[in-house]
Amino acid sequence: MSRFDATENRINLTHQRFSSYPREPAMLVRLVKAISQHVHDTANLVLRQYGLNHTDYNVLMMLYGCQQEGMTVTQLRDAAAEKSANVTRVCNILCDRGWMARYADPQDRRRVLVSLTPEGEALVEQFLPSMSSLLNQYGAAFDARETAQLETLLKRLLGVAEQIEREL
Amino acid sequence: MSRFDATENRINLTHQRFSSYPREPAMLVRLVKAISQHVHDTANLVLRQYGLNHTDYNVLMMLYGCQQEGMTVTQLRDAAAEKSANVTRVCNILCDRGWMARYADPQDRRRVLVSLTPEGEALVEQFLPSMSSLLNQYGAAFDARETAQLETLLKRLLGVAEQIEREL
DNA sequence: TCGGAATAGTTCATTTGTGTACTATTCCGA
DNA sequence: TCGGAATAGTACACAAATGAACTATTCCGA
Known part of the structure; x- marks a missing residue:
């Protein structure tokens, strides 16, 4: 689906390799960053004409x-x-x-x-x-x-x- | 409480002035950006020692x-x-x-x-x-x-x- | 199978963003 | 009320990020 699935896998794997690395917050933080970036890019595109x-x-x-x-x-x-x-x-x-x-x-x-x-x-x-x-x-x-x-x-x-x- | 309250007020006011400007998504997008920025700054601070x-x-x-x-x-x-x-x-x-x-x-x-x-x-x-x-x-x-x-x-x-x- | 379209990645000029140092002003406790 | 600490904003050198142009490779339809 989303390109984010691959990221999720990598986070899961990292948690397996290094157990104190917490899957859930890592996901949240990555999601927030990705959303923020897409919103930023989209807005830049729309606002450019102004x-x-x-x-x-x-x-x-x-x-x-x-x-x-x-x-x-x-x-x-x-x-x-x-x-x-x-x-x-x-x-x-x-x-x-x-x-x-x-x-x-x-x-x-x-x-x-x-x-x-x-x-x-x-x-x-x-x-x-x-x-x-x-x-x-x-x-x-x-x-x-x-x-x-x-x-x-x-x-x-x-x-x-x-x-x-x-x-x- | 959070410094975000003032932002919320401004969004509400903007919606009053310009009704097609939607309060909820504007809030979500601003929240995401603010969180992303704080996470970024905090991580930078911690990672600097490396x-x-x-x-x-x-x-x-x-x-x-x-x-x-x-x-x-x-x-x-x-x-x-x-x-x-x-x-x-x-x-x-x-x-x-x-x-x-x-x-x-x-x-x-x-x-x-x-x-x-x-x-x-x-x-x-x-x-x-x-x-x-x-x-x-x-x-x-x-x-x-x-x-x-x-x-x-x-x-x-x-x-x-x-x-x-x-x-x- | 040929050749134009699409994809992957880099380069480079420019824009955007940051840390730090600095000035000016206000706050506040001795 | 004096003086050091805190706060507000800016300047500036530097770092990070981007758009656009470009090269190389692969894809794919006629």
Whole structure:
């Protein structure tokens, strides 16, 4: 079926060779990486016609989702699952193109607030139909109950992953 | 709780602003990306002491899991969820360091077979305890039933993601 | 069986992403 | 209230990843 079957076999074999290597979590982690990669590639393909990539999209969407008030670079980093340095780089590009703006936070002058310009909002609304239909295709694989289950389990996994990283 | 809550709010708001943007799949995709990133970062941190990164690890483990017979570069590409060009690059490094070897496939001379050297196997067995314990920490978040559920749902999502990409 | 199409892998220029060091600002305990 | 620790963001050199073009080989239908 899926190309993943071969991977599953290799994981099983590794577990046989080295028994403390746990089959189940290894599977989960590989699955997540594979899905993430396919989603990334597909999104890149769709977004290319707008001169954007998946990372740009993730950033723009988070800004769109917080409306006028804007958000800080750190919030953007967490929301887009990128490193600060990369967020800075992407923001430079998006600002240069006139889709977003930076301004100092009067409350805390270490912070930089970012938000979409009207041009940025227009851009988002231009690609949103394509991207929504793409997302709907993923969603079509599950009924409501499965979606909820998957979401719950993934949230838990994310929580654990965050904690493990923090404690390291 | 998790830093993800803010993202969830933004997704909800976006759905309100633009109703065809589907909340659930957007959540799933964002969760997967966030988990993938945290796993990647954590693995990089652990593997650094061995002079490796997460991609190297993914490649080495797939080779370890197919024992002596070896595998082709394309199989490795699918197994590691990387692009061919990147697999070539990583293999160059791992070959240079003496951990894996390339040889022509006598059956089909377009193909290149790759496999671990004895030094490569020794390296894998050196980092495997740390990495196994890391994986076990992820696994500890779920009971057997939940693990099985999550695995099933993720396999389905992967299948869909592969298909959507193929059809694009 | 010939020749165009498909497949496997690499090369290379470019884009994307990261670690680290640094500046500026704020926090907070003595 | 002073000063060291923590936090926010950026700069920059370097590492990792990608798209596209290319070579070699195999496939397969006329």
